[in-house]
Amino acid sequence: xxxxxxxxxxxxxxxxxxxxxxxxxxxxxxxxxxxxxGKWTGPALAVAQPADTAEVAQLLAWCHxxxxxxxxxxxxxxxSGGSVPEAAGQHLPLxxxxxxxxxVRQVDALNNTLVVEAGATLQQVQDAARxxxxxxxxxxxxxxxxxxxxxxxxNAGGVQVxxxxxxxxxxxxxxxxxxxxxxxxxxxxxxxxxxxxxxRDLYIGSEGTLGVITAAVLKLFPLPAAQVAALVAVPSPGExxxxxxxxxxxxxxxxxxxxxLSDTCLSLVxxxxxxxxxxxxxxxxxxxxLEVSVTGAEEGAxxxxxxxxxxxxxxxxxxxxxxxxxxxxxxxxxEALWALRENISEAQGAEGPxxxxxIALPISRIPDFIAHTDAAVAxxxxxxxxxxxxxxxxxxxxxxxxxxISSPDAAGRAAFLALEAPLNRLVHDAVHAxxxxxxxxxxxxxxxxxxxxxxxxxxxxxxMQRIKAALDPAGLMNPAKLLPETPVAHRP
Amino acid sequence: xxxxxxxxxxxxxxxxxxxxxxxxxxxxxxxxxxxxxGKWTGPALAVAQPADTAEVAQLLAWCHxxxxxxxxxxxxxxxSGGSVPEAAGQHLPLxxxxxxxxxVRQVDALNNTLVVEAGATLQQVQDAARxxxxxxxxxxxxxxxxxxxxxxxxNAGGVQVxxxxxxxxxxxxxxxxxxxxxxxxxxxxxxxxxxxxxxRDLYIGSEGTLGVITAAVLKLFPLPAAQVAALVAVPSPGExxxxxxxxxxxxxxxxxxxxxLSDTCLSLVxxxxxxxxxxxxxxxxxxxxLEVSVTGAEEGAxxxxxxxxxxxxxxxxxxxxxxxxxxxxxxxxxEALWALRENISEAQGAEGPxxxxxIALPISRIPDFIAHTDAAVAxxxxxxxxxxxxxxxxxxxxxxxxxxISSPDAAGRAAFLALEAPLNRLVHDAVHAxxxxxxxxxxxxxxxxxxxxxxxxxxxxxxMQRIKAALDPAGLMNPAKLLPETPVAHRP
Numbered sequence: 001x002x003x004x005x006x007x008x009x010x011x012x013x014x015x016x017x018x019x020x021x022x023x024x025x026x027x028x029x030x031x032x033x034x035x036x037x038g039k040w041t042g043p044a045l046a047v048a049q050p051a052d053t054a055e056v057a058q059l060l061a062w063c064h065x066x067x068x069x070x071x072x073x074x075x076x077x078x079x080s081g082g083s084v085p086e087a088a089g090q091h092l093p094l095x096x097x098x099x100x101x102x103x104v105r106q107v108d109a110l111n112n113t114l115v116v117e118a119g120a121t122l123q124q125v126q127d128a129a130r131x132x133x134x135x136x137x138x139x140x141x142x143x144x145x146x147x148x149x150x151x152x153x154x155n156a157g158g159v160q161v162x163x164x165x166x167x168x169x170x171x172x173x174x175x176x177x178x179x180x181x182x183x184x185x186x187x188x189x190x191x192x193x194x195x196x197x198x199x200r201d202l203y204i205g206s207e208g209t210l211g212v213i214t215a216a217v218l219k220l221f222p223l224p225a226a227q228v229a230a231l232v233a234v235p236s237p238g239e240x241x242x243x244x245x246x247x248x249x250x251x252x253x254x255x256x257x258x259x260x261l262s263d264t265c266l267s268l269v270x271x272x273x274x275x276x277x278x279x280x281x282x283x284x285x286x287x288x289x290l291e292v293s294v295t296g297a298e299e300g301a302x303x304x305x306x307x308x309x310x311x312x313x314x315x316x317x318x319x320x321x322x323x324x325x326x327x328x329x330x331x332x333x334x335e336a337l338w339a340l341r342e343n344i345s346e347a348q349g350a351e352g353p354x355x356x357x358x359i360a361l362p363i364s365r366i367p368d369f370i371a372h373t374d375a376a377v378a379x380x381x382x383x384x385x386x387x388x389x390x391x392x393x394x395x396x397x398x399x400x401x402x403x404x405i406s407s408p409d410a411a412g413r414a415a416f417l418a419l420e421a422p423l424n425r426l427v428h429d430a431v432h433a434x435x436x437x438x439x440x441x442x443x444x445x446x447x448x449x450x451x452x453x454x455x456x457x458x459x460x461x462x463x464m465q466r467i468k469a470a471l472d473p474a475g476l477m478n479p480a481k482l483l484p485e486t487p488v489a490h491r492p
Numbered sequence: 493x494x495x496x497x498x499x500x501x502x503x504x505x506x507x508x509x510x511x512x513x514x515x516x517x518x519x520x521x522x523x524x525x526x527x528x529x530g531k532w533t534g535p536a537l538a539v540a541q542p543a544d545t546a547e548v549a550q551l552l553a554w555c556h557x558x559x560x561x562x563x564x565x566x567x568x569x570x571x572s573g574g575s576v577p578e579a580a581g582q583h584l585p586l587x588x589x590x591x592x593x594x595x596v597r598q599v600d601a602l603n604n605t606l607v608v609e610a611g612a613t614l615q616q617v618q619d620a621a622r623x624x625x626x627x628x629x630x631x632x633x634x635x636x637x638x639x640x641x642x643x644x645x646x647n648a649g650g651v652q653v654x655x656x657x658x659x660x661x662x663x664x665x666x667x668x669x670x671x672x673x674x675x676x677x678x679x680x681x682x683x684x685x686x687x688x689x690x691x692r693d694l695y696i697g698s699e700g701t702l703g704v705i706t707a708a709v710l711k712l713f714p715l716p717a718a719q720v721a722a723l724v725a726v727p728s729p730g731e732x733x734x735x736x737x738x739x740x741x742x743x744x745x746x747x748x749x750x751x752x753l754s755d756t757c758l759s760l761v762x763x764x765x766x767x768x769x770x771x772x773x774x775x776x777x778x779x780x781x782l783e784v785s786v787t788g789a790e791e792g793a794x795x796x797x798x799x800x801x802x803x804x805x806x807x808x809x810x811x812x813x814x815x816x817x818x819x820x821x822x823x824x825x826x827e828a829l830w831a832l833r834e835n836i837s838e839a840q841g842a843e844g845p846x847x848x849x850x851i852a853l854p855i856s857r858i859p860d861f862i863a864h865t866d867a868a869v870a871x872x873x874x875x876x877x878x879x880x881x882x883x884x885x886x887x888x889x890x891x892x893x894x895x896x897i898s899s900p901d902a903a904g905r906a907a908f909l910a911l912e913a914p915l916n917r918l919v920h921d922a923v924h925a926x927x928x929x930x931x932x933x934x935x936x937x938x939x940x941x942x943x944x945x946x947x948x949x950x951x952x953x954x955x956m957q958r959i960k961a962a963l964d965p966a967g968l969m970n971p972a973k974l975l976p977e978t979p980v981a982h983r984p
Contacts, residue, residue: 110856191886192852193929201693252787253745295744360684364602394683437685470962
């Protein structure tokens with residue numbers, strides 16, 4: 001790690017400084033250098049898989065000393081290209097895979113906390129909590145392979161945000177290795193700590209551009225005694241919104257999910273997912289999937305949850321907001337109803353290429369937004385199908401599109417994908433005009449980096465650039481992600 | 493605002509640049525320059541009371557151009573001296589009082605959000621939410637005079653954190669004026685927004701040292717249909733902790749408060765607060781005050797809440813954790829039980845001077861912490877009474893002390909107050925050893941600034957100094973608060 005090693009090959013110098021697992025053959029590195037959807041790929045100097053925080057620190061110190069960029073990676077399941085090297089970086093980066101660091105360091109059931117290393121999968125975290133008789137509520141499609149470090153680096157969302165919040169709200173403390181290779185131990189297992197700036201929330205959601213999250217303290221919750229789901233037919237998103245307000249008022253925190261999906265979404269699932277069955281006799285333009293979780297004694301808990309839902313649905317039917325509903329009575333039915341929602345992305349993928357928008361809006365504006373934007377999209381882009389679903393309770397829509405005809409040929413695919421940029425522009429302009437966000441839960445990565453900068457005020461970008469410069473002065477951490485490369489002009 | 497105005501008196505230049513309300517006579521300024529407990533006081537160039545965000549921006553731009561420090565102030569009810577000028581600052585600051593900015597800009601009941609200016613009192617915010625049929629749950633003793641801007645600047649806590657979180661968790665967006673006098677509009681009314689660094693949470697809790705919060709988007713919740721409180725006699729904090737775990741498992745999110753108080757605290761309230769009555773036949777060394785809130789229809793809601801508490805207490809009595817309990821059946825009884833907890837500080841004040849510690853610990857370690865620290869304090873400082881209470885559900889204790897004899901004479905007061913520094917050291921060393929925080933909800937201000945720096949790792953202080961330098965490069969915002977003045981030595 002002396003200056004003269006710079007003269008030799010950087011890889012030799014890295015090998016000399018770091019005795020841990022290091023891949024440099026193209027075949028070994030390949031799985032780390034392309035995202036899982038095959039949309040982004042970029043070269044690396046090497047792939048390191050450190051075994052512990054000390055090794056991460058050693059690697060980052062070496063990178064800092066040699067001016068080598070670092071691309072941190074968890075499960076490589078991101079949707080915005082944040083976890084692979086940029087295609088045309090000036091300097092080859094070290095890809096830092098955290099997946100070998102997956103130890104649960106501590107579970108404190110009385111304190112409702114769990115300390116875990118960044119490379120543990122979300123599923124492993126959920127399992128460790130359950131083994132202690134507790135719930136870790138973060139839940140999303142990739143949970144079997146995404147890592148908790150990646151979830152925190154991107155502030156992941158999912159289907160339980162309505163009740164429990166995003167990844168940020170489920171984290172009490174972090175351990176972070178700085179770009180200089182120093183270890184910040186912020187692993188506080190405390191619910192309250194007002195002793196200075198909130199470094200934790202700055203690293204959360206920073207997509208690896210400020211440092212490397214190596215461990216985290218997570219909040220645990222009591223396990224629910226029972227959960228009941230209901231698929232509810234509603235005429236339009238407007239009635240879904242009325243139902244949401246009523247359900248929140250009546251059910252409070254026991255309302256743990258409130259999802260919206262169009263009949264287009266449900267039909268795709270029924271068509272493509274083996275075993276999927278329509279739970280209601282008649283089709284409806286829109287559906288709500290809601291979930292109620294109750295605490296307390298297990299005996300009678302399912303009945304209690306069902307009665308709570310039925311009370312809400314009766315009032316909603318009287319008001320004309322709800323046409324029909326199916327409630328789960330068993331765990332199998334509960335899982336079957338959820339599968340209708342969770343398999344939408346997969347079913348949409350079976351139809352051919354997709355264009356996705358992960359948007360957030362003030363919840364009260366969603367019905368108008370859908371009505372106006374659907375009409376504008378239909379007028380401007382007659383050649384596509386709108387596939388709209390999402391977490392209505394959080395104001396988060398996956399406002400997606402598929403080709404009009406399923407499984408198009410090469411020319412059809414190309415024609416559809418040529419719509420991506422103008423469709424993004426139309427949808428995101430509408431989101432911006434409604435006071436929304438163009439990345440609700442997927443982060444910016446490279447996919448939304450420049451679009452986001454287009455909508456942000458120059459002052460906000462300037463403040464972010466200053467923070468980047470303050471915490472990563474050499475600019476080595478996950479280059480070209482989250483913030484545009486061109487520095488924003490400084491203001492007076 | 494040209495350079496040559498510097499030659500004239502700064503006050504004349506400020507008057508010329510700013511047409512709003514400005515006080516510079518000592519008698520007019522006095523109420524703003526000393527904190528409400530009279531512990532800290534410092535001089536100012538002038539006191540400005542801007543009417544809107546544009547005026548705040550104008551004032552900060554002038555201060556920036558003239559190198560004049562700025563001390564932002566809300567209701568001036570803080571406990572750590574953060575809201576008044578430092579006594580011995582090198583340059584006289586402008587005191588910026590936000591109290592004239594108290595407009596509710598927007599209430600969106602369907603989106604469960606409220607946009608309000610920083611100078612509104614917490615009570616005004618609660619009232620505006622209630623007028624829209626919603627709950628804003630932040631609640632603390634000073635709510636009639638503290639401002640929401642101050643609550644956010646210090647990340648205030650209070651009695652409902654267990655269910656709803658601190659001020660930080662109740663805020664979706666901010667408007668901030670930077671030290672350069674520019675306005676950052678981060679007033680997003682969104683539940684999810686992953687488009688860059690979390691500026692919001694960085695300004696929250698920064699105690700006015702990075703910029704001035706001028707408005708905020710707050711989260712609203714359904715109003716509960718009924719609330720029931722119970723005062724529960726427990727033999728020791730250990731049994732209180734067992735009761736907490738059971739209550740969380742059985743009651744989930746309907747458990748909205750879980751407070752611990754010693755018999756010393758209750759006795760002080762019974763002695764000093766007119767109308768206070770002991771609700772249980774026999775005294776107990778410790779008590780829990782818990783609160784259950786239920787949603788849904790109002791009819792039968794109180795019964796439902798009582799039954800829920802009774803179910804938990806029966807099981808706890810069988811386990812030997814609970815000796816006796818009193819439940820509220822009416823609103824008057826509910827308020828009377830809460831008054832026993834809320835009047836502890838006032839009752840303690842009636843005994844003479846106080847030494848306070850606002851500490852947080854891993855909840856599971858609290859019984860051991862109290863046992864060991866009580867013994868250590870008793871051994872080292874036989875001449876004082878320990879007055880221990882707090883938010884057990886959040887791991888936050890107000891670990892206070894009073895003189896052994898009430899209303900001591902001047903010599904007795906002086907002798908007691910001489911114990912402050914060594915007692916702080918003993919208690920805070922114990923907190924630090926247990927992985928706790930020496931400021932759970934009161935912030936650092938000047939009171940805990942240097943003590944906090946003593947316990948923090950140099951790297952953490954360095955990261956905070958870098959953020960300070962990035963967002964307030966001229967070092968004008970609330971000087972000498974939160975961070976020690978001496979810069980931390982930079983590391984390699």
